[in-house]
Amino acid sequence: MKQLSLDNLRTFVTVIDLGGYAKAGEKLGRSQPAISLQIKKLEEQLDVRLFDKVGQRHLVNHDGLKLYKSAQQLLALNDEVFNQFQPVSLKGRLRLGIPSEFATTLLPNIIGEFSQLYPNVSLEVTSALSKSLLSKDNLGFDLVMALIDPDTNTDGQLILNDDLVWVGDKNRPMAQDSLSLVLAPDGCVYRSRVISKLKMQTLSWRISYTNADLTGITAAIKQGLGISALARSSVPAQLDIIEHANLPQLGRIKICLFHKDSEHPQASAKLAEFIQSRLAG
Numbered sequence: 001m002k003q004l005s006l007d008n009l010r011t012f013v014t015v016i017d018l019g020g021y022a023k024a025g026e027k028l029g030r031s032q033p034a035i036s037l038q039i040k041k042l043e044e045q046l047d048v049r050l051f052d053k054v055g056q057r058h059l060v061n062h063d064g065l066k067l068y069k070s071a072q073q074l075l076a077l078n079d080e081v082f083n084q085f086q087p088v089s090l091k092g093r094l095r096l097g098i099p100s101e102f103a104t105t106l107l108p109n110i111i112g113e114f115s116q117l118y119p120n121v122s123l124e125v126t127s128a129l130s131k132s133l134l135s136k137d138n139l140g141f142d143l144v145m146a147l148i149d150p151d152t153n154t155d156g157q158l159i160l161n162d163d164l165v166w167v168g169d170k171n172r173p174m175a176q177d178s179l180s181l182v183l184a185p186d187g188c189v190y191r192s193r194v195i196s197k198l199k200m201q202t203l204s205w206r207i208s209y210t211n212a213d214l215t216g217i218t219a220a221i222k223q224g225l226g227i228s229a230l231a232r233s234s235v236p237a238q239l240d241i242i243e244h245a246n247l248p249q250l251g252r253i254k255i256c257l258f259h260k261d262s263e264h265p266q267a268s269a270k271l272a273e274f275i276q277s278r279l280a281g
Contacts (some may be wrong), residue, residue, distance in 0.1 A: 002045060006078055009071040011038045012050065016060050016068055042067075091120035092264035094271060097133035097144040098125060101214040101234040110274050121267045129212065131187040134258065142262035143272055147189045147231065148254040156256030159276045160233060164193055164250035166242040167235055168227035174244060179205035180226030184212050189253060190229045197248040231255065233279055255279060 014024040021035045028035070043050055050064035060068065098107065103125060111123060126133070130146035148154050150161070168174065179198070183191045198205050209220045217228055218238050227242055231253050235241060257275065262268040 004045060004074075005038075005041070006075065008038045008042050010075055011035055012042055012064075013068065013071050013075060015039065015051075015058070016064070021058060089120070090118045090264070090267040090270060092267050093122045093124060094142045094262070094264060094267055095124045095126065095140055096271065097141045097146075098127055099130055099133075099145065099147060099234075100127040100212060101230055101236075102145060103127040104214045105234050105236050106275070106278055110271075110278060114271060114274050118267065118270065121264070121271075123271075127213075129184065129187050130189060141258075141260050142264065142268045143260065144258040145275060146256055146258060148256050149189065149193075150252050150254055152254075154254070154256055156254075156258045157272070158254055158256050160255040160279045162231040162233050162253050162255055164190065164229055164253050165232050165235065166227055166244070166247050166250070167221070167230050167239040168242040169221055169224070170240040170242070172224045174227065174242070174246075176246070177204065179203055179246070180208040181205060182209045182211070182217050182220045182226045182228045183207055184217070185210055188212075190231075193250055193253075194229045197250055201246075201248055203246050 011024060011028060011030075014027060015021055015035065018024050018027060021032050021039075024030075025032050025035045039050060046063075046067070048063040049061060050067060051058040052061045053059075107125065111125075114121070114123070126141070130148070133141070133144050134146050146156065148156065181194065183194065185191070209217075209225045211217050211220060214230075214234075214236065218236055220226070221228060221239060229250055230239075232241070233255070257272050259268060259272065
């Protein structure tokens with residue numbers, strides 16, 4: 001099967017774009033005879049003349065114009081393939097807003113790998129409740145990851161529909177007559193969902209400990225202060241998913257990314273890809 005040389009095609013296109021063999025040779029760093037040889041090889045493969053010689057000039061003819069359009073498309077496709085695999089040189093400072101439980105379970109791996117690939121990008125991470133991260137008063141983020149109720153309309157990029165699950169320590173059996181809860185403060189999506197579901201049950205319950213940080217919540221659960229609720233993808237290895245007849249189903253939660261007006265949109269988009277790939281995986 002015959003195959004056209006992309007190198008010859010690029011020379012051919014350059015000759016037309018610059019208006020002559022000599023100018024093409026200067027740009028490509030080749031002698032005029034070398035340029036002529038490449039054009040001749042193309043003509044021999046296609047069995048057509050691509051240029052008509054008028055005096056000392058080579059003018060592209062009808063067949064040359066037909067090839068010119070196809071050659072541009074082939075070269076563009078070739079360049080696109082290489083660009084997909086070419087590491088992008090990114091730099092700048094990114095400010096990321098992320099719920100604390102994901103900062104604990106998701107970020108360590110991402111920061112390590114992202115920093116190795118893009119050492120000139122520095123990450124400044126703020127952990128807080130989703131409500132606070134999305135507040136109009138909380139400006140300056142390049143990228144925000146937040147938890148959204150499934151029935152809420154949002155302009156965020158959905159990266160995962162996750163299950164809300166009960167978490168605890170299986171080595172500490174749950175009391176049958178009363179439920180002790182370890183929850184984040186008011187404004188937490190998990191807290192609101194847990195309370196609304198429990199209010200529809202007859203089981204007695206109380207909030208025994210409040211902490212906005214997953215590390216603090218985990219420590220309290222391990223000390224036997226109660227159980228909590230988390231998105232399945234954020235459950236740390238130290239905790240167990242708890243299923244019990246007395247515990248209501250908590251439904252689902254949307255995990256979304258919000259792209260802000262970043263000074264470094266390429267770096268922000270690349271970080272978003274990292275987060276999405278880790279969660280979706």
